Amino acid sequence: MDLQVCGAAREVTGSCYWLHVGTASFLVDCGMHQGGDKEEALNSAPFPFDPRAIDFLLLTHAHIDHSGLIPRLVREGFSGPIYATSATCDLAEIMLLDSAHIQESEAEWRDRKARRAGRGVEEPLYTQEDARRVPALCKAVEYDRPIDVAPGVAVVFHDAGHILGSAFLELRLEEPGQKAMVLFSGDVGQPDQPIIRDPEIVDKTDYLIMESTYGDREHPHDGHPREELAEILKEARRTGGNVIIPAFAVGRTQELLFFLREISDAHQLDMPVYVDSPLAVRATEVYRRHRDDFDEESQKMFAEDGGLFDWPQLHYTTSADESRALNDKRGIVIISASGMADAGRIKHHLKHNLWRPEAHVVIVGFQAQDTLGRRLLEGDKRVRIFGEEIAVKAHIHELSELSAHADQSQLVSWASHFKPPRLTILTHGELHAAMTLERILEERLIFTVVIAEKGEVFELKEVAR
Ligand SMILES: [Zn+2]
Numbered sequence: 373m374d375l376q377v378c379g380a381a382r383e384v385t386g387s388c389y390w391l392h393v394g395t396a397s398f399l400v401d402c403g404m405h406q407g408g409d410k411e412e413a414l415n416s417a418p419f420p421f422d423p424r425a426i427d428f429l430l431l432t433h434a435h436i437d438h439s440g441l442i443p444r445l446v447r448e449g450f451s452g453p454i455y456a457t458s459a460t461c462d463l464a465e466i467m468l469l470d471s472a473h474i475q476e477s478e479a480e481w482r483d484r485k486a487r488r489a490g491r492g493v494e495e496p497l498y499t500q501e502d503a504r505r506v507p508a509l510c511k512a513v514e515y516d517r518p519i520d521v522a523p524g525v526a527v528v529f530h531d532a533g534h535i536l537g538s539a540f541l542e543l544r545l546e547e548p549g550q551k552a553m554v555l556f557s558g559d560v561g562q563p564d565q566p567i568i569r570d571p572e573i574v575d576k577t578d579y580l581i582m583e584s585t586y587g588d589r590e591h592p593h594d595g596h597p598r599e600e601l602a603e604i605l606k607e608a609r610r611t612g613g614n615v616i617i618p619a620f621a622v623g624r625t626q627e628l629l630f631f632l633r634e635i636s637d638a639h640q641l642d643m644p645v646y647v648d649s650p651l652a653v654r655a656t657e658v659y660r661r662h663r664d665d666f667d668e669e670s671q672k673m674f675a676e677d678g679g680l681f682d683w684p685q686l687h688y689t690t691s692a693d694e695s696r697a698l699n700d701k702r703g704i705v706i707i708s709a710s711g712m713a714d715a716g717r718i719k720h721h722l723k724h725n726l727w728r729p730e731a732h733v734v735i736v737g738f739q740a741q742d743t744l745g746r747r748l749l750e751g752d753k754r755v756r757i758f759g760e761e762i763a764v765k766a767h768i769h770e771l772s773e774l775s776a777h778a779d780q781s782q783l784v785s786w787a788s789h790f791k792p793p794r795l796t797i798l799t800h801g802e803l804h805a806a807m808t809l810e811r812i813l814e815e816r817l818i819f820t821v822v823i824a825e826k827g828e829v830f831e832l833k834e835v836a837r
Pocket residue numbers: 433435534559
């Protein structure tokens with residue numbers, strides 16, 4: 373029995389593990405590398421395995437850094453089942469289609485450039501046609517119910533409390549004369565996030581493969597996003613301006629709707645709210661279908677008057693015309709993607725509002741270097757959008773960072789429930805984050821810890837080092 377770390381080693385994206393148990397050869401996650409050009413070039417590098425020879429795939433959750441290369445896997449011959457929770461199957465369907473659309477348009481742009489330079493043809497990483505073949509392979513599984521996926525391979529999906537449908541996986545592996553329990557943390561959620569449940573607790577495993585994204589950081593725990601948001605809305609009503617919120621379409625948008633609904637219930641919201649992103653509208657539909665996965669509070673909100681995602685001031689816009697019509701409105705809230713304001717419809721809304729002193733822009737999540745969101749946060753007074761110079765006169769606010777990821781102490785607290793595993797393998801974190809978490813797990817919990825290297829193979833029988 374062995375496990376190879378094929379990605380997310382000393383980096384946060386590209387999650388992928390390849391396992392051999394008896395005659396079975398299978399993957400846990402098949403994610404895309406995201407970030408700079410160098411990272412993205414990895415997405416077209418040959419897989420270390422033959423996709424045709426992979427028997428099945430276990431998918432922890434729908435985020436692209438865990439699922440984004442599945443259409444390419446299918447394009448290259450993978451045809452086995454993909455086991456995931458029902459909500460993950462549904463979210464992956466819309467997110468992979470969206471990702472394929474982006475791949476196609478970027479390839480088209482590169483292709484035009486390549487042709488002008490007299491170079492060869494540029495192909496997309498995968499197409500919408502490839503992505504459309506994924507849902508037929510998906511097999512929905514329930515949380516907390518062990519299933520046999522191959523001789524000697526049983527798996528239980530536990531709620532990871534990270535995004536809707538997210539799971540960590542408990543694998544029970546058996547070969548003649550050998551047995552091992554392996555637990556993949558997937559991405560561990562932050563407790564007390566709105567809508568979804570808290571991460572489950574498990575107390576036993578032989579091998580723990582654990583993410584370390586925030587291994588060296590704590591989220592700020594002062595301030596509450598709902599109260600901060602209510603204050604901004606009050607101010608916007610006074611100035612008569614629009615409130616523009618760049619937000620990820622899946623997860624963050626629904627979280628914002630939860631807070632806005634609470635503000636509305638407290639009679640502090642008398643502005644119409646528009647969700648202007650076709651992906652966010654589709655994702656919200658998926659959320660509606662999976663209320664069973666919500667925490668008690670949100671289930672109650674739904675049960676009472678159907679209202680987490682339907683209330684009188686809330687509108688969804690999908691067509692480009694409806695989106696354009698928002699340019700003429702004043703005194704409205706617009707939630708639109710992308711979350712870092714570097715692509716999508718949000719750029720149009722920023723172009724039409726940034727120069728207005730009465731407008732408000734609310735930054736709600738992590739903003740990477742070189743994105744428009746980051747520039748606004750850093751206080752740039754002029755930005756370029758669609759080649760046009762725009763003055764920044766609007767009020768720029770930053771909400772206490774919302775995060776789907778557990779921070780350092782939340783990760784340590786989640787891990788502290790395990791009796792020390794034979795070996796803990798840290799992945800899904802930059803080196804500094806992983807090293808910091810390694811030290812704490814070793815000192816405080818007496819764990820034996822290694823930080824995985826890309827391509828490293830671990831024998832699943834005794835301590836590998
Ligand atoms: Zn994730």
